[in-house]
Every structure is written in C-alpha cells, then in structure tokens.
Amino acid sequence: MSLRRIAVAVIFLLSTIAISGCHRNQVPPYSETEEMQFRADEARELAGPRGDLALIRSGLMETSVSLGKDEGSSIRLPNWSGPPLSLTLHGMDVVVEHSEGNALLDGKPLVQRQVLLLTELSQQWITNGGISLRIHKEGQGAWLQVFDAKSEPLQSLHPLHYYAPSPEYRVTAEWIPLPKGYHLTYHRTNGGNDLAQNAPGYVRFSLHGQEYRLYATTYPDMLFVVFRDLTSKTETYPAARYLEIPYNSHAFDPKHPFDPAKRTKMALDFNQAVNPACAYNPNTHCPIAPPENRLPVAIPAGEKRYTPESE
Structure with missing residues (x-):
C-alpha cells in the first residue's frame, strides 16, 4: 500500500473514531437498588404534609383570593388558624396581605404586606399550622397549590x-x-x-x-x-x-x-x-x-x- 493510501486510511480511521466518540452516549445501566430507592422516596413524599395526598386545591389563581377559616373566605380552610390571608395578583407578582397571626413565609413570621416574585421554580412556602401554600408561575398565569397535613386522603393512606x-x-x-x-x-x-x-x-x-x-x-x-x-x-x-x-x-x-x-x-x-x-x-x-x-x-x-x- 502506498504511503498516500496509508495516510488516507489513517485519517479516515481517526475521523471515524472521533465522530463515533462524539455521539457514543454511555447511559448508566439498570440498578435494582436504584429502583427500590426510587419507590421508597415516592412513598415518603406521598405521605408527607406537602405530598399528593395532602393536596386539597390546585389551579390557576384568580386576580384576588382570600384564605381562612371563616365562611367569607373565597378558599375556606377548616384547619386554618387565626385571621384570613389575602393574595392579589399583579402581573407576575403576588401581594400577600395578612394581619398579625400564625402565618409564616419560609419559616419566618409573615409581615402585614409582602410581595412575592413568581418564577416557574418558586420554592417560597406560606404555612399556617398544617396548611401549606405554594404559588408559582405556570405559563402566563400564577398557579396556586394548597396542602393540608390533615386532609382526609392523607389520613386514610x-x-x-x-x-x-x-x-x-x-x-x-x-x-x-x-x-x-x-x-x-x-x-x-x-x-x-x-x-x-x-x-x-x-x-x-x-x-x-x-x-x-x-x-x-x-x-x-x-x-x-x-x-x-x-x-x-x-x-x-x-x-x-x-x-x-x-x-x-x-x-x-x-x-x-x-x-x-x-x-x-x-x-x-x-x-x-x-x-x-x-x-x-x-x-x-x-x-x-x-x-x-x-x-x-x-x-x-x-x-x-x-x-x-x-x-
């Protein structure tokens, strides 16, 4: 074989290796240990105070809603304690208004008027005893989720x-x-x-x-x-x-x-x-x-x- 042919063959081989190497994904193999851990995590999350069984309301938020125990609240929560809380949507901001009570924002006392900036991955939580609220961006709207650690589905898990x-x-x-x-x-x-x-x-x-x-x-x-x-x-x-x-x-x-x-x-x-x-x-x-x-x-x-x- 001529030196030219050898050179062409080597170049072709190297380019083939390079191309195949770029696209050769190594997907991690099956692991039964991983599967069992996944199931344990799923069961733990489901039984948690913010799991699917605790969810009592989920949907796009209206312009203004109030949450509380009294019948005048647009979202009535029998397990809520203290005065009601109001949420008002302004674009992608939510204004939270709450007189002195038991509500917390990420574990800290909620002030009377506070503005939350929404994103698709918002992890800010408003809590009141066993009640948890999360609001996040969903498309062009705000999605409100309400969880109750004493919900009936959770009690009958x-x-x-x-x-x-x-x-x-x-x-x-x-x-x-x-x-x-x-x-x-x-x-x-x-x-x-x-x-x-x-x-x-x-x-x-x-x-x-x-x-x-x-x-x-x-x-x-x-x-x-x-x-x-x-x-x-x-x-x-x-x-x-x-x-x-x-x-x-x-x-x-x-x-x-x-x-x-x-x-x-x-x-x-x-x-x-x-x-x-x-x-x-x-x-x-x-x-x-x-x-x-x-x-x-x-x-x-x-x-x-x-x-x-x-x-």
Whole structure:
C-alpha cells in the first residue's frame, strides 16, 4: 500500500473514531437498588404534609383570593388558624396581605404586606399550622397549590403497589427533537379544564422488537411523559401513568447534558412509572394520556392501581 493510501486510511480511521466518540452516549445501566430507592422516596413524599395526598386545591389563581377559616373566605380552610390571608395578583407578582397571626413565609413570621416574585421554580412556602401554600408561575398565569397535613386522603393512606422491578423495562431510547414542536391536548380528570401544551419532541424506543414513540413536554428540570398501555385496562390507573425524568438523573449520560434541541441517547425506565395525584386524591385534576401516547402493548412495570390491601 502506498504511503498516500496509508495516510488516507489513517485519517479516515481517526475521523471515524472521533465522530463515533462524539455521539457514543454511555447511559448508566439498570440498578435494582436504584429502583427500590426510587419507590421508597415516592412513598415518603406521598405521605408527607406537602405530598399528593395532602393536596386539597390546585389551579390557576384568580386576580384576588382570600384564605381562612371563616365562611367569607373565597378558599375556606377548616384547619386554618387565626385571621384570613389575602393574595392579589399583579402581573407576575403576588401581594400577600395578612394581619398579625400564625402565618409564616419560609419559616419566618409573615409581615402585614409582602410581595412575592413568581418564577416557574418558586420554592417560597406560606404555612399556617398544617396548611401549606405554594404559588408559582405556570405559563402566563400564577398557579396556586394548597396542602393540608390533615386532609382526609392523607389520613386514610395505605401502601402503594408495584410490579417487581425488571431490567427488561429499562430500555435504551433516544430523544428526537421537533423543530416546530407538536401540539398536545390533555383532557383532565375530575372535571378539570383541558390543558394544551407544546411537546418539543418525543422519546423513541423499542420493546419486544417493535418501535414506539412517546411525546414529552419539557420543564426546567425534567422531561414529563403522560402515557397509557394495555395494563391500564386491568392493573394500572386507567387515566394515565407518568414518567418524570430529571435531566440530572441516570437516564442520561452525565457527559452529554440533555438539550431539548439535540438528539440525545437516554434510558426510558418504566419501573419508575407512577400514578398521577388524582389516583389517590379526588381534589386534584390530572392530565389524561393523549391518544398519541396510548401504547398498544402491555408494560407490566412501575406502579399499579392505588387500592386497599384487601382488594
């Protein structure tokens, strides 16, 4: 072989290695220990004073609302103590007014008039005994959540049920971005209003030799997938199950941070499919899996229906 041919061959080989190296994502492998820890964390959060069972109200905030124990409050809270509290929305600011009482803002006494600047990841909490309030930005509005540590669903909590964890249902997948996005319409449970969202892409994966896709919405910290499969008819919650996939989780190669505008290798772990809040709590309105995300295959992995142990 001539020196020129050898040089060309070497250059081609090096470029091939470089190109493949750039796109070779190393998705962390299946770990049963991780699955069991995920379930323990899910059960602990659900049983907490700010978990799905404690949630008694969730929705877009009106221009002005009042919260308190008396009948004159627009949001009546029997377990509230002391004088009522008012919230007034001004753009993306919320003015909180409260006469001297038992309310706290992030653990400190709430002053008579205070302004909260809202973001999508607001973590400011107003508390009054076992009542917790959180307001955060949701699109162009303010989303108000009210939790009660003495809620009826929380008082009647019973264990969660799962399929046995299985590496078969932690599949290699790929995030496929859509430059113009994809319009999803979610109907919601318990009479909630329809929810329209843009899905900037979908997750493509294969299971038992067949290829499928699930459209996902993105949040500042995670991918969110609402889906159904054939087990929804018998063993899992009929409306939907959720996959919440944090960008910093083992679903992604830590050397290749998730970017919704780029194709990305990832893991799709159905062992971590969970029920929506409405599976436990009639006070909530949850997205139902859209037709695009209803899989024609059974996926016996993750959380089963929330039923008493006697059933």
